[in-house]
Amino acid sequence: GAVVSQHPSWVICKSGTSVKIECRSLDFQATTMFWYRQFPKQSLMLMATSNEGSKATYEQGVEKDKFLINHASLTLSTLTVTSAHPEDSSFYICSARVEGGGYTFGSGTRLTVV
Amino acid sequence: QKEVEQDPGPLSVPEGAIVSLNCTYSNSAFQYFMWYRQYSRKGPELLMYTYSSGNKEDGRFTAQVDKSSKYISLFIRDSQPSDSATYLCAMSVIKAAGNKLTFGGGTRVLVKP
Numbered sequence: 294g295a296v297v298s299q300h301p302s303w304v305i306c307k308s309g310t311s312v313k314i315e316c317r318s319l320d321f322q323a324t325t326m327f328w329y330r331q332f333p334k335q336s337l338m339l340m341a342t343s344n345e346g347s348k349a350t351y352e353q354g355v356e357k358d359k360f361l362i363n364h365a366s367l368t369l370s371t372l373t374v375t376s377a378h379p380e381d382s383s384f385y386i387c388s389a390r391v392e393g394g395g396y397t398f399g400s401g402t403r404l405t406v407v
Numbered sequence: 408q409k410e411v412e413q414d415p416g417p418l419s420v421p422e423g424a425i426v427s428l429n430c431t432y433s434n435s436a437f438q439y440f441m442w443y444r445q446y447s448r449k450g451p452e453l454l455m456y457t458y459s460s461g462n463k464e465d466g467r468f469t470a471q472v473d474k475s476s477k478y479i480s481l482f483i484r485d486s487q488p489s490d491s492a493t494y495l496c497a498m499s500v501i502k503a504a505g506n507k508l509t510f511g512g513g514t515r516v517l518v519k520p
Contacts, residue, residue: 299450327507336495336512337451386450388508395441396497396508398450 295321295391299399306377306406314372314402316387323389326370327396328362331384343370377406410434413496413511422520426483430496430511433477437498437509440472442481445493445513454494455481486518 296319306312316326324345329337341357343349343364351357359381361373374381387399413430420426428442439458443451455470457463463470471480479498483490496511 334515336510339507342507384448388450390506393456395453395456397453398443401448401450403448 295319295389295397297323297387297389297397297399299387299402301402302400303403304405306404308378308406309376311373311375312377312404314374314385314387314404316370316372316389316399318368318389321389321391322367323370324367325390326364327388328360328370328372329386329388331386331401333384337386340372374404377404379406382406408433409512410509411496411498411511414514415512417515417517419517419519420486422486422488422518424486424518426486426490426516426518427480428482428494428496428514428516429478429480431478432498432509434500434509435474435477436500437477438501439499440470440479441497441508442468442470443495443497444490445495447492451495488518488520491516491518 298317300315326343328340330340331337339352340355341349341351343362345364345367349362364370382405386401388396391397411432442455445451457470460472460474467484469482493513493515495513497508499506499508
């Protein structure tokens with residue numbers, strides 16, 4: 294089936310640094326990729342929708358200058374958390390719609406900012 | 408009121424029992440319905456996808472959709488300890504690739520051996 298590969302699965306960074314998370318669609322082309330954030334024991338919160346070759350669409354309340362999204366090709370979308378702070382610590386997950394219906398998700402990235 | 412309501416659980420059942428999960432929603436425009444399973448610290452895994460009222464079966468899983476009542480269900484037969492996870496319902500308005508999902512809050516399920 295369609296697979297989205299997400300890396301890294303786990304990252305620790307110092308406060309003030311930037312972290313890049315990559316999502317690749319391995320056997321299909323993803324014109325649209327969704328980025329979610331998930332806090333412990335809570336559901337997924339959509340942060341932004343990235344479209345190949347154009348600017349991402351951010352949900353209300355999400356800072357686009359802090360969470361930079363790039364979707365430069367049909368198989369790669371990246372999320373960069375800039376100037377990370379401890380409150381940015383969370384589980385980040387990407388997703389893309391697959392042929393035949395449904396959406397496939399990456400395995401997630403656990404970000405810890407210290 | 409949330410667009411999609413889901414009991415957070417936890418729902419504890421003995422091994423071999425039927426697990427019954429459900430979600431209610433308020434937006435009658437939702438047309439596509441999904442159930443996902445999520446293990447701790449992992450991304451959600453698609454279990455079932457349906458776009459019409461009625462039942463859909465896949466192995467031990469049965470999904471039901473009742474659009475008139477705005478109610479969807481997932482049943483897991485012969486539950487196993489490995490089914491212990493959080494189950495999320497999700498739905499969308501249209502089929503287009505750029506259309507986003509609306510999730511329920513998730514139900515934590517524990518299957519005891």
